[in-house]
Amino acid sequence: MTQILQRTVLFADLRGSTALYETLGNTEATTVVTRSVALVGRIVTNHRGVVVKTLGDGLMAVFENAADAVLAADEMHESMDRITPIGSNPIATAGRSPVLKLQVGLAQGEVVEMSGDCFGDAVNVAARLLDHAGDNEILATVNVVSPQPDEMRARFRSLDRVQLRGRVEPVHVFLLEGRRFSDTAATAYGELMPAPTEPEGIRLVWLDQNRVYSGPSLPVVLGRSPQVTYCIDDSRVSRSHARIDWHGGAFQLTDLSFNGTYVRFTGGSEIISLRRGTCTLHGSGTLGLGASLSDPTAPHVRFEVMRFSDTQPQSPVEFAFR
The missing domain is CATH 3.30.70.1230 (Nucleotide cyclase, GGDEF domain)
Structure with missing residues (x-):
């Protein structure tokens, strides 16, 4: 029936x-x-x-x-x-x-x-x-x-x-988010925690794509699909490969892929391997999508966490690394 x-x-x-x-x-x-x-x-x-x-x-x-x-x-x-x-x-x-x-x-x-x-x-x-x-x-x-x-x-x-x-x-x-018996963060239906007093942005650079995202343009989804926020045309990159959220006063990177996402912060030598995991992005560094950062042929996306103390940024906007 x-x-x-x-x-x-x-x-x-x-x-x-x-x-x-x-x-x-x-x-x-x-x-x-x-x-x-x-x-x-x-x-x-x-x-x-x-x-x-x-x-x-x-x-x-x-x-x-x-x-x-x-x-x-x-x-x-x-x-x-x-x-x-x-x-x-x-x-x-x-x-x-x-x-x-x-x-x-x-x-x-x-x-x-x-x-x-x-x-x-x-x-x-x-x-x-x-x-x-x-x-x-x-x-x-x-x-x-x-x-x-x-x-x-x-x-x-x-x-x-x-x-x-x-x-x-x-x-x-x-x-x-959160658990039934714990505090929760800000949500789409109302602020349960004070929002950070200073707006934040994150800059992503891969080849000629140089963009800054903040506020309503978040989260950012990086992937091979033309429909994602930040498209990276490489066969090693999943259609929806990774997601960057602004949450709890920090940028959170979450791997969504089959081949993994790799993170190296500027000034450090350690490469963090994410397999469906999450890490906090701070300062600046490089993301490897689909292959380790030790592979020079892999797509490497540079990132920089930015503070806007004087003006509200528009998203996305274009400008180069200083």
């Missing part, structure tokens, strides 16, 4: 399982991954959702109520933080980040339910949001965010309109 329903679609994906198999061995890693996916499935059920199918290291689920879907996604992240490999030495693993990272995409809309599976634009959008999610991030469309209670809605920060793979029209995407 085929039904057309309004549903909130959730895709959850565990990343890091390859390294887990290498570190723990097949038996224990399989147990951890299986237990993690089962835990995520139980959380879906506990929040009145339905697991449509499991997808290797993740699953797809649907909810009648968008608020239930967001609460489930929030609890998934909190529960994943408590998962530790069976048989692991607690002393040896103390202080380490969780080995598995969870990305969640949420979209609301009409779905076609047929033979136990679901199809439709909301399904495609929720799945594609995972391409843009960093480690332990929850991304949602505006139709998911709008009906949320005020307290939950205040935790969402707008990432503006994002071009999703295979879709003509961009989608307005929001990032869920």
